[in-house]
Amino acid sequence: MPEKTLRARTVFKGRLLKVEVIDVQIAGGRRSVREIVRHPGGTAVLAQRPDGRFVFVRQFRKAAERSFMEVVAGGFERGEKPADCARRELAEETGYTASKLMKLGIIYPAPGYTDEVLHLFFAKLSPKRGIGRPDEDERIKVVYLSERQVDGMIKAGRIHDAKTLAAWLLWKKRR
Numbered sequence: 022m023p024e025k026t027l028r029a030r031t032v033f034k035g036r037l038l039k040v041e042v043i044d045v046q047i048a049g050g051r052r053s054v055r056e057i058v059r060h061p062g063g064t065a066v067l068a069q070r071p072d073g074r075f076v077f078v079r080q081f082r083k084a085a086e087r088s089f090m091e092v093v094a095g096g097f098e099r100g101e102k103p104a105d106c107a108r109r110e111l112a113e114e115t116g117y118t119a120s121k122l123m124k125l126g127i128i129y130p131a132p133g134y135t136d137e138v139l140h141l142f143f144a145k146l147s148p149k150r151g152i153g154r155p156d157e158d159e160r161i162k163v164v165y166l167s168e169r170q171v172d173g174m175i176k177a178g179r180i181h182d183a184k185t186l187a188a189w190l191l192w193k194k195r196r
Contacts, residue, residue, distance in 0.1 A: 022048050024055075037061070037096065060137035063096035064107040065184040067125070067192050068117060068144040074165040076115050076146065077185075081160060090164065090174065091182045092189075094139070103140035111144060115163050116153035119144035125191040130183050141188045143195075 024045040033040040039059040047053050068076040081088045095110035097103075104122055111117055125141040153163070166174070171189060174180045180189075 024053075027052070056134060058135040058137070060135050061097050062138040062140070063094060064103050064110060064140045064142060065092050065094040065188055066107045066111050066119075066122075066142045066144050067092045067185075067188040068111060068115070068119070068146050070117075070146050070165070071148045074167055075171060076117060077164045077166055077171075078114055079162040079164050089182045090180050090185065092185045094184055104142070107140070107142045107144070111146075112151065113154050114159075114161055116151040117144075117146045118151070120147045121145040123195075125188060125195065128184065128187045139184055141184070141191060143188070143192050 024047050027044040027046055029041050029043045031039055032042050037060070041057050041059060043055045043057060045053055045055055070076060076093065077090050078093055079088055079090050093111050093114045095106065095113070097106050098109075101109070104124075107122060108119055111119055121144065123143045125143055128139050128141060130137055130139060153161070171180070175186065175189065180186060
């Protein structure tokens with residue numbers, strides 16, 4: 022059942038995120054408050070080299086105070102289309118270019134508190150790797166894994182990132 026917005030106010034605005042507090046009317050005329058993180062969205066790319074291995078990145082995530090094994094991902098630049106963002110992030114984080122890019126779907130990583138939407142892609146990579154140019158505040162390690170290794174890490178509970186798990190599942194179901 023939809024909720025009617027009665028009043029919205031921005032309580033924080035940073036370089037990436039905005040936080041709004043929204044007064045809503047819910048079923049039966051009752052009122053409640055929602056705290057919503059506004060996020061511009063982005064893409065996540067499950068990338069496969071010509072030799073069959075997959076390209077992941079390991080990076081530290083401050084919010085969780087730990088490193089994660091993840092698919093390549095990043096946020097939209099102003100006016101950027103999802104496929105263009107996917108290709109840009111792939112080149113920036115790994116140095117690879119996609120010879121083929123296939124849309125896997127979209128996910129809402131945490132719809133209980135954010136409007137973020139991620140567009141998931143599968144990329145077949147060109148054989149030659151260029152030089153990656155991650156953002157200056159990113160510390161990324163490129164990691165190559167076989168399908169069996171990824172499945173084993175998931176089964177062992179060693180991959181925890183939601184976009185990575187979603188991309189892997191969608192890719193497996195589409196093969």
